[in-house]
Amino acid sequence: MNKDYRFEHKHILGIEQLSAADIFYILDIAISFKEISNRPIKKVPTLKGKTIINFFFEPSTRTRLSFEIAAKRMSADTFNIAASTSSATKGESLIDTARNLQAMSPDIIIIRHGSSGSPGLLARHVDASIINAGDGTHEHPSQALLDTMTVREHKGKIEGLIIAIVGDIAHSRVAHSNILAFTKLGAKVRVAGPATFMPAMVESLGAQVCTSVAEAVSDADVIMALRIQKERQDDPLIPSLREYAQFYGINRALLEKHARPDALIMHPGPINRGVEMNPDVADGAGSVILEQVTNGVAVRMALLYLVMGQEGTE
Amino acid sequence: MTRAKTIILQNGRVLDPAADRDFIGEIWLQDGLIVPAQQKHPEDCISFDLQGKWIVPGLIDMHVHLREPGEEYKETVESGTRAAAAGGFTAVACMPNTRPVNDCASVTQLILEATAEKGSARVYPVGAISAGSKGTGLAEYGELKEAGVVAVTDDGLPVLDSQLMRRAMEYAGSHELLVISHSEEIALSRNGSMNEGVVSTRLGLRGIPVAAEAIMVYREIALAELTGQHTHIAHVSTAAATELIRQATARGVRLTAETTPHYFTLTEEAVADYNTNAKMNPPLRTEGDRMAIIKGLQDGTFDAIATDHAPHSVLEKELEFDRAANGIIGLETSLALSLALVRDGLIDAARLVELMSVAPARILKVTGGNLAEGNVADVTVVDPDREFVFTEGSILSKGKNSPFLDWTFQGKAVLTVMGSRITHNELS
Ligand SMILES: [Zn+2]
Numbered sequence: 001m002n003k004d005y006r007f008e009h010k011h012i013l014g015i016e017q018l019s020a021a022d023i024f025y026i027l028d029i030a031i032s033f034k035e036i037s038n039r040p041i042k043k044v045p046t047l048k049g050k051t052i053i054n055f056f057f058e059p060s061t062r063t064r065l066s067f068e069i070a071a072k073r074m075s076a077d078t079f080n081i082a083a084s085t086s087s088a089t090k091g092e093s094l095i096d097t098a099r100n101l102q103a104m105s106p107d108i109i110i111i112r113h114g115s116s117g118s119p120g121l122l123a124r125h126v127d128a129s130i131i132n133a134g135d136g137t138h139e140h141p142s143q144a145l146l147d148t149m150t151v152r153e154h155k156g157k158i159e160g161l162i163i164a165i166v167g168d169i170a171h172s173r174v175a176h177s178n179i180l181a182f183t184k185l186g187a188k189v190r191v192a193g194p195a196t197f198m199p200a201m202v203e204s205l206g207a208q209v210c211t212s213v214a215e216a217v218s219d220a221d222v223i224m225a226l227r228i229q230k231e232r233q234d235d236p237l238i239p240s241l242r243e244y245a246q247f248y249g250i251n252r253a254l255l256e257k258h259a260r261p262d263a264l265i266m267h268p269g270p271i272n273r274g275v276e277m278n279p280d281v282a283d284g285a286g287s288v289i290l291e292q293v294t295n296g297v298a299v300r301m302a303l304l305y306l307v308m309g310q311e312g313t314e
Numbered sequence: 315m316t317r318a319k320t321i322i323l324q325n326g327r328v329l330d331p332a333a334d335r336d337f338i339g340e341i342w343l344q345d346g347l348i349v350p351a352q353q354k355h356p357e358d359c360i361s362f363d364l365q366g367k368w369i370v371p372g373l374i375d376m377h378v379h380l381r382e383p384g385e386e387y388k389e390t391v392e393s394g395t396r397a398a399a400a401g402g403f404t405a406v407a408c409m410p411n412t413r414p415v416n417d418c419a420s421v422t423q424l425i426l427e428a429t430a431e432k433g434s435a436r437v438y439p440v441g442a443i444s445a446g447s448k449g450t451g452l453a454e455y456g457e458l459k460e461a462g463v464v465a466v467t468d469d470g471l472p473v474l475d476s477q478l479m480r481r482a483m484e485y486a487g488s489h490e491l492l493v494i495s496h497s498e499e500i501a502l503s504r505n506g507s508m509n510e511g512v513v514s515t516r517l518g519l520r521g522i523p524v525a526a527e528a529i530m531v532y533r534e535i536a537l538a539e540l541t542g543q544h545t546h547i548a549h550v551s552t553a554a555a556t557e558l559i560r561q562a563t564a565r566g567v568r569l570t571a572e573t574t575p576h577y578f579t580l581t582e583e584a585v586a587d588y589n590t591n592a593k594m595n596p597p598l599r600t601e602g603d604r605m606a607i608i609k610g611l612q613d614g615t616f617d618a619i620a621t622d623h624a625p626h627s628v629l630e631k632e633l634e635f636d637r638a639a640n641g642i643i644g645l646e647t648s649l650a651l652s653l654a655l656v657r658d659g660l661i662d663a664a665r666l667v668e669l670m671s672v673a674p675a676r677i678l679k680v681t682g683g684n685l686a687e688g689n690v691a692d693v694t695v696v697d698p699d700r701e702f703v704f705t706e707g708s709i710l711s712k713g714k715n716s717p718f719l720d721w722t723f724q725g726k727a728v729l730t731v732m733g734s735r736i737t738h739n740e741l742s
Pocket of ligand 1: 469470471549595
């Protein structure tokens with residue numbers, strides 16, 4: 001690491017704002033925090049006295065829990081505000097709600113929201129550091145960081161790897177952040193799925209579009225399937241989950257025929273088993289899905305630590 | 315607000331493209347009319363020495379939202395026409411998407427009464443195509459026309475039912491009313507909040523494809539051909555629609571079209587970082603579209619520049635991008651942005667006057683648009699060199715929702731006269 005390097009982000013709004021050096025730095029810190037999770041007493045006083053608000057406008061168990069565990073392991077005081085208990089559903093605007101939160105003087109607000117760009121809007125109206133835990137179809141930076149961390153642990157590097165992402169790229173903030181993160185770190189990213197799942201000019205993100213899943217997974221070092229959302233009423237993207245599973249699902253036969261035997265199998269969870277991924281793949285050889293969850297806590301600890309400007313280092 | 319017997323505008327460059335005139339000289343205004351110049355100045359007159367400035371027929375903006383009645387916190391006839399006068403406009407046509415919708419004589423009368431009482435510009439109300447702009451039966455055009463509307467549109471919304479649009483054109487024709495189309499195929503644009511392309515993908519925003527505009531513009535062309543009625547296409551944003559209009563006009567379809575300063579000035583990049591002041595419908599498009607719009611202004615595909623002035627308060631704009639309202643204000647920046655085209659050599663001064671005054675008067679069949687003696691004394695004096703910074707504090711419109719905040723402009727209306735009444739004066 002360059003001696004002059006300094007991590008200088010008050011907020012984590014997206015991978016877009018991070019450099020490759022930033023990402024590697026976050027991953028290095030995360031690895032050091034991962035060790036804490038293996039201790040008998042999984043707690044350090046690093047963020048003692050800090051107030052962290054989990055502000056979730058969309059239902060999420062996994063991400064919210066992961067951030068909450070990360071915060072607790074660092075001794076921060078955490079509060080959860082879910083959309084159902086916040087004023088968000090009563091027609092109060094995000095900015096009004098933000099001003100109310102500001103009165104609680106939080107140090108960090110972790111926000112998940114259905115509108116793309118809302119973490120940045122919040123950041124302009126409160127003093128706290130903002131961490132984006134998923135905004136609309138925009139970004140989910142902590143997910144991409146834990147994914148890059150997991151891949152780096154297994155492959156020893158990111159540069160030069162081929163990453164295949166299969167699924168609804170257009171409506172996936174996980175895909176968006178992962179394309180940006182892996183590309184910044186020097187990997188080649190391929191995306192596959194029906195054309196209805198591809199965003200306009202997806203190549204502009206740095207990904208290569210494959211016409212079939214077989215093509216995407218050939219020679220890939222990492223194969224990531226995305227969770228398929230239930231069919232949308234206003235926009236007929238696919239005819240049925242059944243047909244999707246048949247043509248775009250990741251199954252053992254496909255992998256045996258086209259993939260490298262040492263390819264890592266990833267999924268941001270929760271999996272629709274038998275739709276985007278078969279159980280024999282999710283639970284089989286090469287699957288690192290449970291490690292993704294473990295690394296999620298470590299990466300989120302690193303983010304909380306870094307946005308706090310590394311005061312009170314252990 | 316001064317009303318003198320005679321206003322004498324001298325030593326200016328008189329630009330009167332309707333009469334193919336462009337000369338240094340003077341224009342006399344008396345009792346609301348343009349009158350022949352005399353040898354001797356009368357006793358009670360105001361005269362302005364306009365060296366280096368242009369004397370042009372009063373600018374007409376044929377597409378604004380004045381929000382009255384119903385949303386007076388966003389704009390009123392009074393505030394909107396003050397903004398218009400400051401921008402060099404002597405007349406505006408206001409869209410019917412008020413609350414209630416202007417689909418009957420009483421709403422039209424309300425707007426005209428407010429104008430008579432507090433207006434700083436002529437206001438031409440535009441009525442609704444369908445009752446309540448609900449897209450089902452026709453509004454009562456005969457009554458609307460008698461009350462004073464100059465055209466009909468369901469602007470803000472497209473007319474989805476093609477049969478209704480066909481009947482609207484036919485029935486409007488019987489009442490000599492223009493039909494203005496807000497061309498948008500909702501099935502393609504639904505839930506979209508910006509142009510579909512590189513930037514929408516980067517920002518994770520649902521896009522509105524070019525086809526959403528092009529499909530409906532083509533339908534309007536086909537219906538205008540079917541009915542033989544004059545149809546006007548509002549706020550064109552895409553190269554595709556521009557080309558469709560060019561071809562249709564060339565084969566003789568009775569079609570006119572307008573575009574706006576934001577479509578020939580900005581691109582989708584202005585949305586970057588989720589700037590809700592760059593959110594409008596149709597959305598800002600790509601550089602290729604912007605260039606095509608400019609070409610359309612040059613070659614006559616577009617008849618008019620209109621602003622689609624759409625004031626909103628912070629309540630509608632300081633929101634998550636996908637929840638924020640569409641629309642930006644335009645009356646106080648339109649002339650400066652259009653003058654930039656002249657300064658860049660893309661159109662000449664006469665063409666600018668054609669686009670901003672002559673053609674709107676002709677399309678709406680209203681007074682103004684020329685400086686002929688005997689015509690109404692609606693005149694704008696333009697200082698093409700006057701620099702100004704468009705600050706929030708300087709805005710007269712109640713809406714401050716502009717993507718041009720803090721831009722430095724060159725070129726400004728320095729005197730606006732509407733029917734011999736000085737509605738804006740930065741000269742003395
Ligand atoms: Zn419109």
